Amino acid sequence: MLIFFSCTFSQAIFSGYSNVNSALTLENLEGAFYAQGFSKFPDSDFMALGLQAADVTNLKSIATTEQTHVTTLTTAIAGAGFKPVQPCTYNFGFTTAAAMVATAGNLENIGVSAYAALPRQIGPHANPSAGTLEQLPWFRCLQS
Numbered sequence: 001m002l003i004f005f006s007c008t009f010s011q012a013i014f015s016g017y018s019n020v021n022s023a024l025t026l027e028n029l030e031g032a033f034y035a036q037g038f039s040k041f042p043d044s045d046f047m048a049l050g051l052q053a054a055d056v057t058n059l060k061s062i063a064t065t066e067q068t069h070v071t072t073l074t075t076a077i078a079g080a081g082f083k084p085v086q087p088c089t090y091n092f093g094f095t096t097a098a099a100m101v102a103t104a105g106n107l108e109n110i111g112v113s114a115y116a117a118l119p120r121q122i123g124p125h126a127n128p129s130a131g132t133l134e135q136l137p138w139f140r141c142l143q144s
Contacts, residue, residue: 020077021085026111027069028087033107034063036092037100045097059104 038060046056070087077084094100 020073021082024070024073024077025085025088027066027073028085029090030107030111031063031066031070032087032090033092033104034060034066036090037094037097037104038063040094041097041100046101049098049101051101059101062104062108 043053043056046059047053051059074084092100092103094103
């Protein structure tokens with residue numbers, strides 16, 4: 001998988017929230033990936049791969065979920081008084097719906113790995129009263 005991107009990251013690093021900004025960076029990447037793919041390829045291209053209409057709908061629901069993650073993290077970071085990272089400009093390089101679907105699998109695996117490691121990275125900087133990622137239903141789904 002080859003993805004080219006460019007962006008300017010804020011130099012503000014803050015305890016605990018730098019990890020959340022890292023999560024936001026990943027969510028921005030995933031959100032842009034699905035938005036670009038679904039704007040580039042019609043449903044018929046995915047169905048030509050053997051996907052059923054329900055499969056395409058499920059893929060598109062992942063795109064919606066990724067945008068929800070972006071909104072949620074951006075709101076939480078800003079609400080805590082910090083500056084959320086801005087999305088980058090991405091060139092995913094896929095030229096077919098098949099390449100997009102293959103890349104989606106790889107990208108989701110990267111996302112799951114990153115979120116699985118996040119609680120260990122936050123470590124002593126975590127605010128116990130704020131809970132943990134493991135308590136969030138969408139995080140538990142990623143781990144199953």
